[in-house]
Structure formats: structure tokens, C-alpha cells
Amino acid sequence: MLPLDKDQQTICALATPAGAGAISVVRISGDQAKDIILAACPGLKNKNIESHKAYFTKLKNDKNENIDEVVVTYFADHKSYTGESSAEISCHGNPLITEKILNRLHQLGARSADRGEFTYRAFMNDKIDLVQAEAVLSVIESQTENALKVSLRQLEGKTSKEFLAIESEMIWCLAHIEASIDFSTEGLDVVDQNILIQKLKKIKQDLQKMIDSHKSGKILKDGLKIVFTGQPNVGKSSLLNQIVEKEKAIVTEIAGTTRDVIESATIYNGLKIIVCDTAGLRETKDVVEKIGVEKSLLEAASADICIYVFDASAGITKDDEKLILNIPNKKVLFVANKSDKLAPHVLLGSRTETTKKLQSLAQEKPCFDQNNLLFLSALDQSCRDQLLLNITAEFKNLDFLNESLISSARQFEMSQNAELAVSNVVLELEQNAGSEFIAQTLKGALLSIQKILGHSFDDQIMDRVFKEFCIGK
Ligand SMILES: Nc1nc2c(ncn2[C@@H]2O[C@H](COP(=O)(O)OP(=O)(O)OP(=O)(O)O)[C@@H](O)[C@H]2O)c(=O)[nH]1
Numbered sequence: 373m374l375p376l377d378k379d380q381q382t383i384c385a386l387a388t389p390a391g392a393g394a395i396s397v398v399r400i401s402g403d404q405a406k407d408i409i410l411a412a413c414p415g416l417k418n419k420n421i422e423s424h425k426a427y428f429t430k431l432k433n434d435k436n437e438n439i440d441e442v443v444v445t446y447f448a449d450h451k452s453y454t455g456e457s458s459a460e461i462s463c464h465g466n467p468l469i470t471e472k473i474l475n476r477l478h479q480l481g482a483r484s485a486d487r488g489e490f491t492y493r494a495f496m497n498d499k500i501d502l503v504q505a506e507a508v509l510s511v512i513e514s515q516t517e518n519a520l521k522v523s524l525r526q527l528e529g530k531t532s533k534e535f536l537a538i539e540s541e542m543i544w545c546l547a548h549i550e551a552s553i554d555f556s557t558e559g560l561d562v563v564d565q566n567i568l569i570q571k572l573k574k575i576k577q578d579l580q581k582m583i584d585s586h587k588s589g590k591i592l593k594d595g596l597k598i599v600f601t602g603q604p605n606v607g608k609s610s611l612l613n614q615i616v617e618k619e620k621a622i623v624t625e626i627a628g629t630t631r632d633v634i635e636s637a638t639i640y641n642g643l644k645i646i647v648c649d650t651a652g653l654r655e656t657k658d659v660v661e662k663i664g665v666e667k668s669l670l671e672a673a674s675a676d677i678c679i680y681v682f683d684a685s686a687g688i689t690k691d692d693e694k695l696i697l698n699i700p701n702k703k704v705l706f707v708a709n710k711s712d713k714l715a716p717h718v719l720l721g722s723r724t725e726t727t728k729k730l731q732s733l734a735q736e737k738p739c740f741d742q743n744n745l746l747f748l749s750a751l752d753q754s755c756r757d758q759l760l761l762n763i764t765a766e767f768k769n770l771d772f773l774n775e776s777l778i779s780s781a782r783q784f785e786m787s788q789n790a791e792l793a794v795s796n797v798v799l800e801l802e803q804n805a806g807s808e809f810i811a812q813t814l815k816g817a818l819l820s821i822q823k824i825l826g827h828s829f830d831d832q833i834m835d836r837v838f839k840e841f842c843i844g845k
């Protein structure tokens with residue numbers, strides 16, 4: 373007999389985390405799943421096992437010795453996660469037991485599953501599309517309530533539905549453009565060019581909405597990264613400690629205390645916030661501190677928001693000005709820390725003066741917004757709320773339950789490709805380019821959407837989607 377194609381082999385894997393626990397679950401899927409289960413669990417042999425039913429039985433080795441008492445839940449083909457005949461074996465959560473069970477399944481003909489292979493098979497058997505396959509991973513990895521809500525929405529197919537609607541509109545446009553190439557195409561009238569342009573502009577708009585949603589989607593999935601920077605001793609580490617609500621970084625009155633990048637995370641209003649504290653920026657001969665300063669600049673460059681901290685009692689000094697103009701980020705929040713040192717009647721004047729300085733700096737770097745200025749005191753616990761409220765303000769009105777956000781970089785890139793191609797189609801129509809030429813451009817856009825959904829795929833796409841999965845999913 374010829375060996376089976378890899379995709380036709382029966383696969384098995386541990387589906388729960390490795391290690392000890394109350395129970396562990398081993399999964400098996402493929403044509404031979406039922407036969408293998410019956411061979412491993414002789415007690416089930418004379419039972420007519422039914423789909424979606426759980427059976428308490430003994431799983432035995434080839435010498436008919438017990439490996440463990442287990443519960444086998446069987447799923448018939450077409451009615452399972454993978455679409456294939458499959459089963460979940462719940463056993464006692466001991467790694468020795470799960471290893472023995474897997475060995476027994478291997479002995480009976482199942483092989484170890486690759487990363488994400490159960491989900492891959494669900495995709496190949498049309499149980500889910502690629503957007504949903506990516507959502508499976510997001511659901512497992514979601515670290516906040518909001519991220520979970522969005523991932524579940526994607527898994528239910530709500531995001532796919534929006535891409536499907538775009539695909540269907542594109543196909544309609546393509547059919548009508550092609551009809552004007554071949555007038556003999558049955559049943560299709562040549563549609564007015566303006567109607568086509570309107571439809572394509574709407575498609576472009578819908579795609580733009582998906583593209584725009586990626587920023588929030590990504591932040592929801594990976595967290596919002598903020599980095600504290602500024603001169604030594606201004607209170608960066610004290611602010612980090614307040615935000616993460618623990619003494620994560622060393623605080624002393626000695627300038628140059630922090631040398632390495634210190635990273636920690638917190639959750640605020642359903643958003644994960646990754647906070648980094650860095651070495652104070654100054655000219656230094658100290659070798660270690662020098663490296664810290666270089667790291668500090670690199671870290672700031674990779675942040676979503678850079679928080680520039682300075683001493684409120686000193687205001688923005690000449691040294692600060694130089695450093696501020698070197699900030700690589702588009703989004704900067706200025707924090708005048710230690711404002712407890714200012715008497716209330718001085719505070720107002722200090723704010724006006726600082727705002728003026730930022731206004732003049734904004735002339736050199738237009739991305740600075742003088743309104744992004746907070747007077748805080750790291751000695752006061754309320755600085756956490758004030759800072760985080762400001763940082764997360766733009767996400768406050770996001771309706772995580774109802775909006776379709778795309779969190780996958782792959783979907784984002786493909787949507788951008790599609791949007792660009794649709795823009796070109798509109799231009800070509802307006803310039804009365806040849807229909808064959810226009811159809812070709814539109815086919816490019818359509819292909820991008822089909823790649824998002826997995827209606828068209830190749831090894832590279834499969835690799836990108838499934839490489840991050842764990843084994844057993
Ligand atoms: N009065 C007052 N003191 C503060 C405040 N924030 C920090 N300090 C003090 O300022 C000193 C320096 O604080 P750090 O948090 O270590 O400052 P840093 O910016 O991390 O310093 P480097 O790591 O050296 O760059 C410590 O003695 C803090 O207690 C504040 O808001 N008000």
C-alpha cells in the first residue's frame with residue numbers, strides 16, 4: 373500500500389499545557405481516529421460509539437496493561453472542529469501518562485501533529501476561513517477583556533463577513549467590466565461607468581475602514597507601548613513604579629540610577645499597557661551609563677507613545693530642548709513631574725511658560741502638540757490615573773463589541789494592497805483605459821481579498837498563518 377499523503381494521516385497531540393494538572397486532554401484527528409481509539413480502549417470495542425458523547429473507559433498499552441482511566445469524547449467526521457473523525461481523550465494530568473497515551477496512539481498509526489495542524493485541517497475542510505484561523509490564535513493569546521471580545525468576534529466570522537461583502541462587490545464589478553470586453557457574455561448588460569466608479573469608491577472606503585482599524589486592533593492585541601525618557605533624576609522610574617503599582621525600578625536621588633531598559637506591563641480600561649523606563653539622557657563618560665543612554669534612544673523609537681519627563685520646578689531647560697528635538701516618535705506626551713515642589717500660585721505661570729516653549733519647539737517639529745502636557749507628581753498615587761487616562765483617551769470610544777478590527781499584520785498588508793489596486797481601477801476608469809487592462813488591475817485587488825480569506829492560498833500564506841500556533845491547536 374502506498375504511504376498516505378501527509379494531510380491524510382491521522383494526527384495526535386497534547387491539547388492542554390504540558391505539566392501536571394487535574395486533567396490533560398490528548399487530541400486525535402483523521403480517518404483512522406475511531407479505529408485507533410477502539411484499539412487503545414478495548415472497553416469501547418463492543419459499544420457503538422456516537423458523536424459528541426463522552427465514554428468513561430480504560431486506555432491500555434499493547435500488553436493490555438492500563439495506562440490510565442480516561443474519558444473519550446468522540447466527534448464524527450463533518451461534526452468536529454477539524455471536520456474529520458476525531459476524539460478528545462481526557463486523562464489524569466500527569467506528563468508520564470500523556471506521554472504513554474501519545475506513544476500508544478503512535479504505535480497504532482497516528483503521527484504527532486505539527487503546529488496548528490488541527491486548525492489547518494479545519495481550514496482545509498472548510499470549517500473556517502483564514503481570518504477565523506488567525507482568530508483562533510488571538511482568542512488563545514488575548515490578555516485583556518477587550519482583546520478577547522474582538523478575537524471572539526473574528527472567530528464567529530463577523531470580520532470575514534465584511535471581507536466577503538467586499539469580495540462579492542469586487543466580483544460584481546469585475547463581471548461588468550469583463551462584460552464590456554466580451555459583449556456576448558450572457559445575461560449581463562454593460563453597466564454605466566459612473567455606477568461602476570461609485571461602487572468601486574465604496575469598496576475603497578470599506579477597505580480603508582479595515583486598514584484604519586488595524587492600529588487599534590494591533591494595540592489591542594499586542595498592547596500599547598509607552599517609554600519614559602528625559603534627563604536623569606526627573607522621576608522616570610518613580611512614574612513607572614506608580615503605573616505598574618509596584619517597586620519595579622530602583623529609585624534614588626542619585627542622577628544616573630537607571631541604566632538598563634526596565635519593562636513592565638499593566639492593564640488599564642481593558643487595554644494592555646507596556647511601560648518602559650530608560651536611563652536618563654545626558655553626556656557621560658561612564659561606559660555602562662553610555663550604553664544605557666544609547667539603549668534608551670532605541671527603546672523610545674519603538675514606542676507608540678514617548679513620554680518626555682522633565683522637572684516642573686526647572687521647566688524646559690536648554691538641555692531638554694536639545695533632547696526633545698531628537699525624539700524620534702510622532703506621538704509625544706510631555707510630563708512636568710515633581711509639580712508638588714511648585715507653590716499653587718507658581719503652577720499656573722509655569723504651565724503658561726512651558727506651553728509657550730512647546731509651541732516654539734512645535735515650529736521645528738510640527739508633531740508636538742502643546743496640549744499634550746501634564747503637570748504631575750510621582751509622589752501622588754493619582755498620577756497613574758492622570759497619565760493612563762490621557763494615554764488611552766483615543767481608544768475610549770472604541771466599541772469593542774461591535775467594531776470589526778483587524779489585528780493581523782497579514783490582513784492589514786493585503787487590505788492595503790487591495791485598496792491601492794482599487795484606487796488604480798478608479799483612476800483607470802476615469803481615464804477611459806482599456807477594459808482588459810482595468811479588469812487585470814481589479815483581479816489583483818480581488819486576489820488580495822481572496823488571500824485574506826484563504827479563498828486563494830499558497831505555502832507561504834499557510835506558513836505565515838500557522839507558524840505561530842502551538843502544537844495541539
Ligand atoms: N518631590 C518629588 N520628588 C520626586 C518626584 N518624582 C521622583 N522624585 C524623587 O526624585 C529622585 C529621582 O527619582 P527617579 O525616579 O529615580 O528619577 P529617574 O528619572 O528615574 O532618574 P535616573 O534613573 O537617574 O535617570 C528620587 O529621590 C525620587 O524620590 C516627584 O514627583 N516629586
Ligand SMILES: [Mg+2]
Nearest residue numbers: 608609629630
Ligand atoms: Mg531611573
